[in-house]
Amino acid sequence: MYDPFQLDRLIDLWLTEDIGYCDLTVQVMIEPDEQGHFYMNAREPMTIAGIDIAAAVFKRYDRNLEVETKVKDGDVVEAGAILLTVRGPARGILTAERTALNIMQRMSGIATETAKYVAAIAGTKARLLDTRKTTPGLRMVEKHAVTCGGGLNHRLGLDNGVMIKDNHIAVCGGIAPAVARARKRLPTLTKIEVECDRLDQVTEALAAGADVIMLDNMSIADMKTAVAQVAGRVPLEASGGIRFDTIRAIAETGVDYISTSKITQSAPAVDIGLDEAE
Structure with a gap:
């Protein structure tokens, strides 16, 4: 709202x-x-x-x-x-x-x-998320519009949660030390999400104690493997290159969330x- x-x-x-x-x-x-x-x-x-x-x-x-x-x-x-x-x-x-x-x-x-x-992934467990790729100055109203269409909001801004991406990982020297640094100073009720673009990173993020794992630009086959590997221990979010013609197949891999900028940037x-x- x-x-x-x-x-x-x-x-x-x-x-x-x-x-x-x-x-x-x-x-x-x-x-x-x-x-x-x-x-x-x-x-x-x-x-x-x-x-x-x-x-x-x-x-x-x-x-x-x-x-x-x-x-x-x-x-x-x-x-x-x-x-x-x-x-x-x-x-x-x-x-x-x-x-x-x-x-x-x-x-x-x-x-x-x-x-x-949302209609394209109906009947699967996946829920649709937006991203921070919004029109400058209009984020509040654009994210409200997403919820009107049945989607969910991801972070409203950088202060809404910890998202550890590839450049954070590079600076910290790996996923495990990055998560450890974040966990040490994190507010108690705030979650940590780790972006992974390879299956070995999913293993590392899970072991490091990530609360959510993002599968970034992974193939359908790798997403299915990641879903089996994680086995429901933490939520999985598919992101990167999501299109209307591919979203159903992605949802059917068993991921919990799918995030896309198409619903804001390209609407x-x-x-x-x-x-x-x-």
Whole structure:
């Protein structure tokens, strides 16, 4: 879930970016007392994410606007569904329109893509995870969108857990000393995950006491071997090069989690419009 305090700061940045000094078009064309009534609608099937954020954009710009949401995050809608209505001073609606649409299209695009990947691994034990490969400044809302699509969040930031990767291992002189260093100073309830790209590293990480082992860019055959080798003693996460056309086979190896940046970095925005109510 996103932090409302942080959200207000983000909305201020988004509006400032789009408006600049003023919305010149509405200032020269629309009278201050003119009223408007519009509805936001889905122009294609989608999984909803960001509906309350879109509503907050309108209200943040003009508190006199009346916004009513018709759906909630996580809902699956068809083309033509009305997502929210907004009425009040026309200047406020028209100025905030693009910012509200932009974030709604981006977030719902991520939720829709995530839902597609989740459906692809249905019936297996694997759960879908996101990554830190997010749009700078939008991580909080993009990771929220992943959960709306049925995925799980990995680390929200570097302070959320210890991820020992190849460069950490190189500096420390091996997996065992790297885990030992981390364990010595680690907060009690924090987990250690170790990235492994070879089966011998999986053996070493398991012996060193890793809480989670990441199988990085491994072949399907090696993943199956790793699953048998670990035998459920710690969770296994498959990562690296995950694509929609390969994720089912990866899930069927028996791994616990599959992480991919495709659901955030490569998710296409969905088509949402704002039209005048009749």
